[in-house]
Amino acid sequence: MASGGGSSGNSMPSMSAPQYDPAVEFKNGVEAMKQENFKAAEKAFDRVLSVNPKHAKTNFLAGLARSAQNNFKGARRYYEKALKYDDTMIPAHQELAVAHSKLDDADKAKVILEDLKSRLTACADTCAQATDLKTAIPAIEAVLAPALVTPTSNVKVANVLLAISSDNGDRAYLDAVGLINEGRYQDAIAQLNISSQRFGPHPDVLT
Numbered sequence: 713m714a715s716g717g718g719s720s721g722n723s724m725p726s727m728s729a730p731q732y733d734p735a736v737e738f739k740n741g742v743e744a745m746k747q748e749n750f751k752a753a754e755k756a757f758d759r760v761l762s763v764n765p766k767h768a769k770t771n772f773l774a775g776l777a778r779s780a781q782n783n784f785k786g787a788r789r790y791y792e793k794a795l796k797y798d799d800t801m802i803p804a805h806q807e808l809a810v811a812h813s814k815l816d817d818a819d820k821a822k823v824i825l826e827d828l829k830s831r832l833t834a835c836a837d838t839c840a841q842a843t844d845l846k847t848a849i850p851a852i853e854a855v856l857a858p859a860l861v862t863p864t865s866n867v868k869v870a871n872v873l874l875a876i877s878s879d880n881g882d883r884a885y886l887d888a889v890g891l892i893n894e895g896r897y898q899d900a901i902a903q904l905n906i907s908s909q910r911f912g913p914h915p916d917v918l919t
Contacts, residue, residue: 768798802844
């Protein structure tokens with residue numbers, strides 16, 4: 713931590729810094745999703761991920777942008793990454809199951825469905841994911857039913873959930889990434905302190 717503010721660290725961010733602010737791109741992506749401009753959203757989220765590839769929420773949103781364009785193969789990869797970094801993100805489980813179903817891999821979708829049902833039983837309406845689980849389970853069941861094919865409805869539902877749940881912890885973390893790229897290390901530390909209050913001792917925040 714002490715070396716981060718020294719002169720030896722000044723050159724690296726400037727050498728590799730993107731020509732855009734990842735916090736701004738994240739916000740741009742969310743706005744584009746709200747406007748159903750999914751191509752623009754995909755581009756914005758990809759820019760964020762080029763700086764912070766392990767950010768679960770951005771991976772999820774990058775997947776949503778692709779699902780909305782019926783690119784379920786591309787979307788699946790991003791949902792899997794989102795869950796790799798945050799397995800508690802129930803909407804990502806939901807959309808991964810939908811993607812599997814659209815790609816004629818219903819068995820994998822059913823495995824996810826059963827897992828979410830088990831989580832809901834264990835949850836007993838008391839866990840933080842209860843509402844998301846109650847949304848995800850019928851959505852997966854619907855897409856698995858032969859008579860019900862709704863390519864983009866789940867995308868819109870999940871997009872709303874993410875827009876609502878995008879809290880100050882996420883924004884502070886993304887702002888910090890942008891500040892680090894600008895060489896503003898003390899300001900970045902202040903933003904990371906805010907983020908740590910939300911995430912706790914998360915490896916990305918500590919790094």
